[in-house]
Every structure is written in structure tokens, then in C-alpha cells.
Amino acid sequence: MVFCFVVGTDPENAFEIEGSAEMSISKLRDIIYEKNKNGFKNFNSNKLNLWKVDIPGDTNDVKMKTLQSRSRDMDKENITIQELGGQKMAPFSDFCNIFMDDSKNIRIIVQPPLSTTTVSLMHIIPDKVKIEIKNNVIKIFPHLDIFSINQLVDVLAFIWNVQAVERVSSSSQNDRALN
Structure with a gap:
């Protein structure tokens, strides 16, 4: 089990995902997409970037404070993810090789694509x-x-x-x- 946080939401909206040994990160991305399909519109699951992090749920933790203060700042999301020690996960990697133990910490940051509009x-x-x-x-x-x-x-x-x-x-x- 891992907890996920979606960029652009509040840390209190983090949610749990059950993983299995044979599951790929690509499949995990599909599961996360389905769990949040009301918030994810106008793009497919393969557009989600998943970042491995380890952020304790304790509101006094430095990483959690960073996430709380900047979780809605889409303009600087990549900087924030890097400050939190985020490592981008490849879609073909296996869940069990990345997440060996269950944790109550936020372990995945989900980064949706920036909204796009086609204009001349x-x-x-x-x-x-x-x-x-x-x-x-x-x-x-x-x-x-x-x-x-x-x-x-x-x-x-x-x-x-x-x-x-x-x-x-x-x-x-x-x-x-x-x-």
C-alpha cells in the first residue's frame, strides 16, 4: 500500500493505492487515473507523471510543510517536486522493486499534464x-x-x-x- 498526492490538490486529499508484486508503474498510473477520473479530464492516463517521494504525514515535518504551502502552485511544481526528493518513475518499472514496504507516508506525487487549449x-x-x-x-x-x-x-x-x-x-x- 502507498499513499498518493495529486499536484494541484491539498495534501489532506492524499489517497491510498494497493499495489501488487507483478504490477508495472504503467498499470499503477491507470489505477490512479481511474480513481481520480472526475479530476482528470481531457487527457489520457499515459500523460500522468508519477514521482517517487517519501513525505511523512506529520504536519510538523519539513517536507509536509513544503507540500502544504506550495501544493497549489502549478507554476513551480517541478521545483517543488525536486525539493521533496522526487524521482520520476518509468512506466515499465515494477511496483514491487520501487515500493518494497507498506507505508503511511505519501510515496507518490501524481503530476497531471498542464491544461492545454488550442488557439491560433x-x-x-x-x-x-x-x-x-x-x-x-x-x-x-x-x-x-x-x-x-x-x-x-x-x-x-x-x-x-x-x-x-x-x-x-x-x-x-x-x-x-x-x-
């Missing part, structure tokens, strides 16, 4: 704007998980940019009509 180049939103939108969304909707926040930010930024493009294009049409 003329609709790429500056990072400063997206960060400002994201900060406002987090203030207004603190209960939302990071995946929902990122999707909402992408939609709001896209809407904001389309409206800006429409304003520019309608004002240039008005300028041409005046000439």
Missing part, C-alpha cells in the same frame, strides 16, 4: 494577464481544484482576448469608413 497564434494571451486572471479566480473561487482553475483561466483569457480583438477590428473598420 493571434489569440495567445500574455502570461501577465493569465497570472492576474488566475489570482482573481483563486480569490473568488478558493474551493476549486487547480485543474478547474486553469481551465477557467484559459477560457476567461480567451474570451478577454477575443473581445479585445473584436474591439480593435471594429474600430479599424470605423476608421476606414470615415476616410
